[in-house]
Amino acid sequence: MIALTACSKTTSEQMKQGGAGSADHGGHGGNHGEEAKAGAGASVQALWKLSSAKPMAKQNTTLTLQIQDGQGKPIEKFDINHEKQMHLIVVSKDLSYFDHIHPEYKGKGVFEVSTAFPAGGEYKLVADFIPAGMTATTQTHWIQVEGEKAPQVQVQPEAHLAKTADGKNITLTTDGQLAAGKELTLKFHMEDAATNQPVTNLQPYLGAVGHVVIMSADAEQYLHVHPMDEKSTGPDALFMTTFPKAGIYKVWGQFQQNGKVFIVSYVIQVS
Template identity: 50%
Template sequence: MKKLMLILSTITLIGLSGCGNNGHHTESNHHGMNHEKKEKEKQTKVSFTFNQNPKSGENSELVIKVKDSEGKTIKDFEVEHEKLMHLIVVSNDLSYFDHIHPEYKGDGLFTITPNFPSGGKYTLYADFVPKDSAKTVKTKTIQVLGSERSPVVLKEDQHQTKVVAGKEISFKTDELTTNKDITLSFTIKDEKSKKPIRNLQPYLGAIGHVVAISEDTKNYLHVHPMNEDSTGPEAKFMTSFPKSGMYKIWGQFQQNGQKFTVDFTVKVK
């Protein structure tokens, strides 16, 4: 079994202007992250710039620029789970979620055109690893123009089984308390036959990926599986929640070349 890869990022939001903020990250895979790498991570600065004011239903290119504390461009990045950067996009009521991958243009510059289904506030999380530095997450809250939908109130799921893309997915956790290692388990069956699915394909180099975000969007967790080489039906993840409250958890998996995403909302005591 490959070593567990756990990235826990606690984030304080910023306004609409300026660069992405510094996040605090805890690594549980003991890769020997030294003090120098931690300091580099803290000093990394990211700017998020659209070529025009983002509006729902329109294509607005996002440019993400990565620099060090002295304003010098960071040019080299580590490949993590097949990508140089993972960008998580959520609406501020957490009803919308997207996990996309900006294209690296060189010279510290990444570009992508996100999709915004409606107007309103969204939070962007840029997740990457500069060479010889630590896992880094920078965030920005933006206002998207266009018709806004009524906010969706986040409620704890009373049923821990959902049907998505012809799969029946059951979700189970340890007791949800703060600052404790918690196992998150997804069990995936065929919706019609109820037979366990054993032919899941790697998604970004692993059986699956999990992202969890707190109701106020200030706490972000990107968790990699404990059993990376598994093909199902069970996928296990381990994480630790920094604060109590409501969290929405998204699990992403792949079968027969088709990615599917399932979400569960939990309450951490």
């Protein structure tokens, strides 16, 4: 099953830092003044707050998210998805930095997490969660981090989708041409880099063989990806997704072996 969420991303971006408390931002930007009468999922909003108005690189910043409905009433119940009530993806604007963390639920719609950004610059935060009885939603927010900037990396499609990560050679293939608008299976195949033997002892990570995140090069599209055989222990890990449009995307796969989570990433061209 495919759930591709590009929903309601405008709401969080309208919220200014520290804007919690004002319920007047309920409208959906981009609707040209017309109130969206979509399903319940469309009226979810996130108010983002940072512990510092000017977060500094390499220093802990506490992020607080208040999740509420279109009327400003806290949403209090969330479904567990991949073992967590909320997944938060943090990427630098050039997608060179990636983190996947889990804010703690404090009750009354409030989630909190502390994190340190590696360098100055712009970061995108993507909160992925399911309010009980609603569909999965993503809420996004850009922040500016002070401090020395890291060199900007170009998001360039890679000709060979073969990487070495954590002592493993990992190749990414798809069941057909990488084209937009069709359901594709992504296959991560893993072999031990030293022995070339297939890896067969992957451990469950977040309740499945692995966790995959995909974003477009401009960080605008965040794709939901679903494991197909959740119980696989390798050497193959299969996931399904659909790319909404042609372009360059970055794919991150997170897996676990011997109690340690490792990550592998690829930049792909979708036609």
